[in-house]
Amino acid sequence: MGTVNIRDARKSYGSVEVLHGVSIDIEDGEFVALVGPSGCGKSTLLRMIAGLEDITGGEIHIGDRVVNDVAPKDRDIAMVFQNYALYPHKNVRENMGFALRQRRVPRADIEQRVTEAARILGLEHLLDRKPRQLSGGQRQRVAMGRAIVRDPNVFLFDEPLSNLDAKLRVQMRSEIKELHQRLKTTTIYVTHDQIEAMTLADRVVVLNGGVIEQEGPPLELYDNPASLFVAAFIGSPPMNFLEGDLVDNTCLVLSDGTRLELPAGDPKGRSRITVGVRPEHFELSENGWPATVSVVEPTGSETQITARLAGNVVRVLVRGRTAVRPGETIHLSAAPDLIHIFDAAPVPEVAEMEDVA
Template identity: 55%
Template sequence: MADVTLRKVIKRYDDVEAVRGIDLDIADHEFVVLVGPSGCGKSTTLRMIAGLEDITDGDIMIGGDVVNDVPPKDRDIAMVFQNYALYPHMTVAENMSFGLRLKRYPKAEIKTRIDEAARMLDIVELVDRKPKQLSGGQRQRVAMGRAIVRNPKVFLFDEPLSNLDAKLRVQMRIEIKKVHQKVRTTTVYVTHDQVEAMTLADRVVVMNHGRIEQIGTPNDLYHNPATRFVAGFIGSPAMNFVPCRLEDAAGKLHIRLTDRLAFPLPPNRAARYQGVPRNEKLLLGIRPEHITEAKAHPEPGIEAFEVVLDVTEPMGMETLIYFTLEGAQICGRVNPNAGAHDGGPLRLAVDLNNMHLLNEVTGVVL
């Protein structure tokens, strides 16, 4: 087991810069998820850690040693691929033991490790089967088993669940978390699915256009996003953004959304945004769960307003509502008994204690 460090890592293909200078410290035993839209450089970063791609510039260290020029087999890593990449002509046991057999481990040792991994992954009865006789979920387990038996310094996962159906994905997500709790191997996991990132990671690295947007714990990213990209990427349904500006009225700082709609800011927020120029183009960022039905006795910082709904989506435990404000579609989450219906009016409350204010031009959260 070991820590992984990336220092100013750059990957350039001809003219295209896929990864534009990444600095990342991954601690021993840590589960780090790289997440971002396709083409953001997350897979390339993982493949550079694996040694499957050369790095154009910078340093990659595993366990304190610079591995820039070390071939993949000597980096002591194991990788799980999106499409499993099982050897089709070998049984499950042979697939799992291939790496150990190449390194000439004693037969007894190999058998012990396979038995242990197979038990951990619940594939004991499958060890004599060929990959084509397995279902997608089982193949993914075998691919994980192949990584586990190697007992490497670092696990690398490249979108391992994206070929599975939704239900199986949730199940395998929990499996992966369980396995990590047992083996505690440093893990770097790549996904485009923010739910996977949130649920699995000790720390999430959000990437966009070859750069790191923000690194943090799942809750940190959710509640304190640094940029508009992170704010919009993490969380489902996504955060709402409404054009707005600040103004002073009656001695209090207000946030004005439309000509008719302005809210006074709660004291802690007012203090925070006091220095922002009043004429600056801003965005109000507010998560759907902070737009709810209005209550009779609102707490401080919660402001009520009337809207006409466009669409409602009853989810059972809650109802998602959609309405338009200044051309922006806004999503809120209300109680199923709040009386929301398509095209109907509804009195809503917005919780400004949980608002975010963004610079519209730079996308930075203020």
């Protein structure tokens, strides 16, 4: 069984604790993405599952075994790294079959598995080439093929697309998702890119500072963020935030005295709040929150408008095209169920960067 159960996992480097009791249950065949900003601990957690990092506290179960003290080669996992980790002097066929040869798998079985993996990944015509003769995307396919031939219970992906250009990343995302749908092998995927996490995974686990902020299906996190951090991290362009005092449960008063009527009151009776609205949930209306347009960015299928609302920079995403011009005043509104209310707090800096933990 390809289940992975993480129980109160902790990791310390000396006196510095980087994972503070993380618990996750991953079902057989599930695709789970670990996502978060630099230093949140997601790569450290993946390496602990793989056995490349010792676990300081807690337990990691793969199938029905506790693997805390099991060597990486005996965990029945296969890992795909960011840098491909291919042998430059071996061709594609030899790279893909190397781990099987180390296990003394019969030559005929190796050939069969390599041929099948190459067919799945579209590498049949490249089997005799060396890594230097391949593009970045082809090298990544070879790295995935090397994992596939092992027929593991669990695939581990550590930022596998970080070295690819934007167009190729989109293509490889689709190929990885199609591969999982075909093989149905339990997959744990680490990325700093929330778009990758949202598009690939059955379930997304958002990490921040060594703890889980929220986990659930991608659209659940998008529609119902449990914290200001998740609201700021999930979504591109990011959510807009306005902080102020709630008056009579219906009006948000900003720091400069601007009063914004809210379609929905605060269910918890808080006096100072942060209101969040996603760019695509703003609507241009005749009556609403007044904002002055500063930048208009048309892309053809949609237009992004940057405006100032009572001193706050907000972004509005309009489907199609608009006649709005810089310097104009527009009025913004949003449906009540699309306005998010949080406790007042500084909006976290969650720029997407590579993980260093």
